[in-house]
Amino acid sequence: MDNAAIDVEQFEGGAAQRLRLSGVWRNTTIDAVLGQLNDLRSDSHTRVEIDISGVSKLDTSGAWLIRRMQLAAAEHGDAKVVGGSEVMRELIAALPEQPEVPPPNLSNRSPVQLVLDPIGRFVIDIWHDVVAMSYVLGSAVRGAQSKEKRGRSASIASVVNQMDHMGVRAVPIILLMSFLIGAIIAQQGAFQLRYFGAEVFVVDLVGILQLREIGVLLTAIMVAGRSGSAITAEIGSMKMREEVDALKVIGLNPIGVLVLPRIIALVIALPLLTVIANFAALYGAAVVTWAYSGITFQVFLSRLHDAVDYTTLAAGLIKAPFMAIVISIVAAVEGMKVGGSAESLGHHVTASVVKSIFVVILMDGLFAMFYAAINF
Incomplete structure (x- = not known):
């Protein structure tokens, strides 16, 4: 087997250079020219031709070495690969201009870099998520059609179907969870207020806190x-499954088709689920206070009527549509990030739930501070 070889030829008065490659350029034979390549890197010519007509066999390792020669010569002038078969030239041209960058060696970093690097990446990821959420919201509002001035609202059938999945089918678990939460808050509140002889005020506690x-x-x-x-x-x-790409091909906006019905459905469903949750929690609290403290249902309702008003109910319901929008957009953004593997799908589903819960709690805190500032 002939080793790889390079014959250097100068022309145009030394301003140009022709590299005639010959032999077998494979992983097992290219070691013979590595030293010569290092010497050629120090040369600078306005034009370099890499002639591969003498190359008998070529694999990816040899093609990558020729590609590196071309890129190094292109830094000083024009460099091109000539001769050889079309298959060889296509293999060389298909290689990237830059090799993959290996992961940084963390052992050489200072403690300050080790602390600040993940913080910086976290901030950048947050910014990318904010931009993606803005894009999804804008595309969803634009409508299903991909062309301007042809947008239309979401399909009513799609919205109703999503309301069934997100709202109606969620009622049982919401009822059970809220009933238990209301019962637990009432029991713990009555237990603590009993020492002060003020068990009846547990109704105020449950009503205001729940609503x-x-x-x-x-x-x-x-x-x-x-x-x-x-x-x-x-x-x-x-x-x-590339169904999102198929929607683009037929001229539809995937965000408008897939996300907008879910946003509308969740904006409608979440306030209604909140009302159902409030009723269930108050009923659970009434049952516990009757069994634990002897407060009758009539007394419970009378005290609840005095403790809460419409602003108390509105303070909670106003938050629901905003939380619904955030949940649906965050979920859609994470869905659009999914790659081609099941691992990627699982990762982004987990990220969707974690981010949504975090943003919901953050929004609740911001609303609480806003209500306190306006005395609402």
Whole structure:
């Protein structure tokens, strides 16, 4: 087997250079020219021709070495590969201009870099998510058609179908969870207030806490875990099967077709689920206070009427549509990030739930501070 060889020829008065390659350029034979290549890198010519007509056999390792020669020569002038078969030239041209960058060696980093690097990456990821969420929201509002001035609203059938999945089918678990939460809060509140002879004020505690904070917050968290993960999984699986690309091919906006009905359905369903959760929690609290403290249902309702008003109910319900929008958009963004593997799908479903719950809790805190600032 002939080893790889390079014959250097100068022309155009030394301004140009022709490299005639010959022999077998494979992984087992290219070691013979590595030293010569290092010497050639120090040369600078305005034009370099790499003639591969003498190369008898070529594999990826040899093609990559020739590609590196071409890129190194191109830094000083024009460099091109000539001669040889079309298959060889296509193999060389198909190689990337830059090799894959190996992961950084963390052992050489200072403690400050080790601390700041993940923080910086986290901030950049947050910014990318904000940009992606803005894009998804804008594309969803634009409508299903991909052309301007041809947008249309979401299909009513799609919205109703999503409301059935996200709202109606979530009622049983919301009822059970809220009933138990209301019962637990009432029992713990009555137990602590008993020492002060003020057990009746547990009604105030449960009513205000449930209607303003706990009702919408826990319902949104349940919806984020149940419906948010479903949105990510549905869109992600469509992305894996290239159905999203198919929508683009037929002239539809995938965000408008897939995301907008889910946003509308969740904006309608979450406030209704919050109302159901409030009723269930108050009923659970009434049952526990009757059994634990002897507070009758009539006394419970009378005290509840005095403790809460319409602003208390509105304070919780106002949050629901905003939380619904955030949950659906975060889920859609994570669904659009899914790659071609099942591992990627599982990773983004998990990220969707975690991010949605975090943003929901953050929004609840911001609303609480806003309500306090305006004395609402």
